[in-house]
Amino acid sequence: MKGQLGMAGLGLAALLSMGSAASAQDADKLVINGDLEMTTRAPAPEGLPFEEVISGWHFREDETQALETDDFDNPGMLMVERGQDLWNEVQGAAGKSCASCHGEAAESMKGVGAKTPFWSAEAKRPVNLELQINQCRTERMQAEPYKFDDPDQIAMVSFVRFQSRGMPVKLDLDQGDMKAWWERGKELYYTRFGQLDFSCASCHEQNAGKYLRADYLSQGQINGFPTYRLKDATLISTHNRFKGCVRDTRAEPFQPLSDEFMALEVYVAWRGTGLAVETPAVRH
Amino acid sequence: MRGLVAAAGAVALVMASVAAAAAVTAPEEVKVEDMTVAASLTGQPGDPAKGRSVFSSRSLGNCLACHANADLANELFQGDVGPDLTDVGGRYEPGQLRAIVVDSKQVFGEQTVMPAFYHAITDQRVRKDLAGKPILTAEQVEDLVAYLVTLKGK
Numbered sequence: 074m075k076g077q078l079g080m081a082g083l084g085l086a087a088l089l090s091m092g093s094a095a096s097a098q099d100a101d102k103l104v105i106n107g108d109l110e111m112t113t114r115a116p117a118p119e120g121l122p123f124e125e126v127i128s129g130w131h132f133r134e135d136e137t138q139a140l141e142t143d144d145f146d147n148p149g150m151l152m153v154e155r156g157q158d159l160w161n162e163v164q165g166a167a168g169k170s171c172a173s174c175h176g177e178a179a180e181s182m183k184g185v186g187a188k189t190p191f192w193s194a195e196a197k198r199p200v201n202l203e204l205q206i207n208q209c210r211t212e213r214m215q216a217e218p219y220k221f222d223d224p225d226q227i228a229m230v231s232f233v234r235f236q237s238r239g240m241p242v243k244l245d246l247d248q249g250d251m252k253a254w255w256e257r258g259k260e261l262y263y264t265r266f267g268q269l270d271f272s273c274a275s276c277h278e279q280n281a282g283k284y285l286r287a288d289y290l291s292q293g294q295i296n297g298f299p300t301y302r303l304k305d306a307t308l309i310s311t312h313n314r315f316k317g318c319v320r321d322t323r324a325e326p327f328q329p330l331s332d333e334f335m336a337l338e339v340y341v342a343w344r345g346t347g348l349a350v351e352t353p354a355v356r357h
Numbered sequence: 358m359r360g361l362v363a364a365a366g367a368v369a370l371v372m373a374s375v376a377a378a379a380a381v382t383a384p385e386e387v388k389v390e391d392m393t394v395a396a397s398l399t400g401q402p403g404d405p406a407k408g409r410s411v412f413s414s415r416s417l418g419n420c421l422a423c424h425a426n427a428d429l430a431n432e433l434f435q436g437d438v439g440p441d442l443t444d445v446g447g448r449y450e451p452g453q454l455r456a457i458v459v460d461s462k463q464v465f466g467e468q469t470v471m472p473a474f475y476h477a478i479t480d481q482r483v484r485k486d487l488a489g490k491p492i493l494t495a496e497q498v499e500d501l502v503a504y505l506v507t508l509k510g511k
Binding site: 264265266267268269270271275276279280283284285286287319323324325 | 415436437470472481483485487
């Protein structure tokens, strides 16, 4: 009897999700500045229950989408420009700027944001741009590390990732212990948290394309981060977004840049394999 | 004399509240049998008017996050994660509705995303101030059940 109703429930849910999957996301194409064609749908990497991975851009309304199609309209570009200035600014006791070591970011940083997080042989762990930049600051520039979510940190991360805009996300999981971190991230993705008992998958896998009250649920991809959020009127970092989503389950979130969120970032970034880097994306 | 009466009154009050407390079934004591929780968790019938606000309140049931309900058509943005509940009172017995609200996982299976509303979670990093507390009180569950029973479609 229990099984029966369970089955009926599941069957209904499956039917509903099939029904909405066809009409869920729009078929628009994301082209930036009239010439940069962005891959916003890609065949899902093996092991995901989706056929396609889909950028969060497709889940937003036309007006929000439009803001990302032109850099003059994209409010996130201001921070990218701020990052450009910081790139060239000497900071720290070593008297160096980023440019002192890396020259033109358009060349030296191209592709870095598409393979993030990547294995750091020095740190013996995967690092994202926040951690890599702080490593450069402390070890090479003898400058203070950025505090998490310092506006300068967000500007620098956005500027570096912007150099990969349009390139497909592709992690190298063969480096170091990346696979173990990926496994840990996957485990976290499917772990239910909080009083409301939701995992990431509850919202972004089981219910992508459905409405949670006024929120149209996307696949929760991170190809666009840091992402300009209209609600917050600022760029939001990946770990800040993770924190918000965990908090919404009525759980105590993990610390930004903790091992848990780094593992989750490795896994969630992998889930977006093939999607173009959109930094700075615009969401509502 | 007057003091004595007051004292007796106080004793009676304490006894009454003990009786009321004893009648409430704690989350860990609720048994879902045959997908049903037959008896009221408070021993009393719920209040459907209060149940209606438990249903729509974001801080209580927040049922509209996942379910549409035509009886609350004035509330914008109704979710579609779960089935439309407009006529759910005609589809289930009260005891089944109570079981679904108390712990939907025991009715639909572990996979469901519907939270258990009368089930205390202590682990999985539950926010400290909420650890061990169910989402709704027994009284709120009863009010909700009394309301759901009235949903017979529009």
